[in-house]
Amino acid sequence: MATAAAGALGLLWGWLWSERFWLPQNVSWADFEGPGDGYGYPRARHILSVFPVAAGIFSVRLLFERFIAKPCALHVGIQDSGPYPNAILEKVFLSITKYPDEKRLEGLSKQLDWDVRKIQCWFRHRRNQDKPPTLTKFCESMWRFTFYLCIFCYGIKFLWSSPWFWDIRQCWHSYPFQDFLIMFVHHLATIGLITFSYINNMVRVGTLVMCLHDASDFLLEAAKLANYAKYQRLCDTLFVIFSAVFVVTRLGIYPFWILNTTFFESWEIIGPYPSWWLFNGLLLILQVLHVIWSYLIVRIAFKALIRGKVSKDDRSDVESSSEEEDVATNTRSACGSSSSNGANRVNGHMGSSYWAEE
Template sequence: MAGILAWFWNERFWLPHNVTWADLKNTDEATFPQAEDLYLACPLAFCIFMVRLLFERFIARPCAVGLKIQASGPQKAQPNAILEKVFTAITKHPDEKRLEGLSKQLDWDVRTIQRWFRQRRNQEKPSTLARFCESMWRFTFYLYIFTYGVRFLKKTPWLWNTKECWYNYPYQDFLIMFLHHMATISLITFSYVNNMARVGSLVMCLHDAADVLIEAAKMANYAKCQILCNLLFAMFALVFISSRLAVYPVWILNTTLFESWDIVGPYPSWWVFNLLLILLQLLHSYWSYLIGKTAYQAVSKGKVGKWNPLHVSKDDRSDIESSSDEDENQTKQKTHNSATNGTNKPHGSNGFLTGTSYPDEH
C-alpha cells in the first residue's frame, strides 16, 4: 500500500520541476491546499443538503404556493395486482405483444391498459411544485456562488491578466478560495490537489453565469409565465454559447495551454488538466448545438415545451405524460405517420425545461 501511495503521489507527475510536496507544507508565513482537506467535502455536502431541505420547505414552497403552482400530482392508476406486478418486476413500458396478452388475461382493451401504465408511470414523477422548489434552490445556490466568485475575482489581478495565474506557481495562498472550490468536484478537485486555485476560480465563475439563468427559466416555466420563460431561456442561450464557445477558449484555454507553458512549463499533471479542459470544450460545443436546435424548434413551432437539451439522457421523472385523450390522439397520429412514412422514429421535441439540471461540468 505504501508503494501504491508513493506511486500515485509522485511529485514528478503532480508538480512542476524542482517543486516537492514538502515545499507546499503549511507554515506560519504561508498556507497551501492540502489533499486531506478534501475529506471535509463529505460533512459539508451533508450540511448543504440539510440547508436545501429547509430552504425548499420554508422558502421555496411558500413561493410556489403564492404563484398558485399545484402540489397535487397526476391521476393515480386504478389498483390492479397483475398490472402492478408487471410494472414493478418486468417493464414500465410494455410492448405490443405483452399488451395483447394482458388484454386477454384481464379482459381489458389495449388502450385502457396503455392508459393504466401511463398513469402508473406518472405517479412516480414529482409534482410541478416539487420541481419548482428544486429549481428555486439551484437558482439561489448558483446565484450565490456566482456572486461570491465575482466579488472575489474582481479584486484579483489574475481576472484581468491571466498570466498572473502562473507567476510564482505553485507557491500561492489559497485560503480565500477554499469555500468556492468546495462548490464543485470534477476539475476543481484536480486543480485543488496541485494548487491550480487561480485558474480554477476563473473556470468556476465563467460556468456559474449560465446556471443562474437556466434555473430562473425553469421556475418561470413551472409558474406558467411563458413570456418570461422564453426571455430567460433566450438570455441563457446567449450567455451559455458566448461564454463557452468564445470566452472559454480565448480566455481559459489560452492561459492554461500557452501562457502556463511559457511561465511554468509542462509536466505530467499539466497535460491531464488540459486534456480535461479540452474535453470540456467539446462538451460545450455539443450542448450549444442542442440549445440552438431546441431554440430553433421552439421558435418554428411557436411554443416552448418541457425538455432540457442540456440533459443529454432522457429523464423519465421530468415530464408528466399527456392526458389519456391527448395520448390516444398522438398514438393515432404516430401510427398514421408510421404507415405513410415507413418509419417509427419519434419526432423531435421542441421543449427544453425539465425538472432536472444538466450535467455539472465545472
C-alpha cells in the same frame, strides 16, 4: 508481514504523490508547507472537508425546498396532484398489470360502475405518479437557482477583490504552488479538475473555470421556474438569454482566455510537465462537451425564437389520451427542464438538468 505491507503501502503512496508527475521542475511538496505571500497554501487533507460540507448543504436544501420553495410553488398555483385512491384499481395496478387490456377494462367497468374512459384515465395518472411531479421539479429548480446565483455572485466578488483578477497569467508565473456517457465523462473531468487544481495549488485557474460555468446555470433554472409556473413568454425569454450567456462564456471566454493561458502562456512561463498534460487534457474534454451542448442549446433557442416554443423536459412527459395528445401537438408550448440522464447536455457541469427536444 506487517513490515512488507507497510513498505508496499509506502511505495504506493509515494507513487501517487510523485513530485515528478504533479509538480514542475525545482518544485517540491515541501514548498507548500509554509505560508506564501501571507496566505497558506492548499493541503490535500482539506479535500476531506467536502464531505461534512456536502452533508450540511444537503440539509439546507431539504429545509429550503420544504419551507421556502414549496410555499412559493403553491402560491403560483402549482399543485401536487395525483389520481384519487381506489383500492380495487390499486390492487390491479400493483399485482396484475399497469396496462389493462380491453377485456379487463370492461370487467372493471362493470365491477366499479365506472366508464371505461374513466378507468383508463385512472391508470394513466397512476403510472405518471412514478414520475417527478411539477411541484417537485419546481422545488428542485428553485433550490438550484438560488444556490447557483449565490455561488456565482460570491465567485464574482471573490475574483473582483483578488489582485490577480486582471491577469490570469500570474497564476502560472507565481507557481510554486484545473446522454449518460457524456455526463459521466463530464463529471469525471470536472471533479478531477476541482480536486487536482486545489491540491496542486492551481486554485486561480480552477476558480475562474467554475465562475464561467456558474454564469449561465442560474438563468437555466430561472427558465425552468417560469415554465413550471406556466409563464411561457418569460420562459422563452430566459432560455434565449441563457443560451447567449452559455455560448459566450463557453465558446468565447473559456477557449480564448482560459485555454489560451493554460496551454500557450503557461508553456512559455514554466513549460510542460506530466500533470500539465493531465490538466489541459481535462480542460479540452470540457471544451468538446461545450461545443456539443452549445449546438443543442442553440437549436432549441432558435426554435423558441421562430416558433415560440422551447422543448419540454423528458421528465415532464406524461401519458395522455389520444385527444389530449392531439391538443398538445397542435397547441401546447412547453419550456424545458431537467432530467437526471444526460441532463447537462445543456447545463454543463451541474448535474442533473437538461432540455430535451420534443
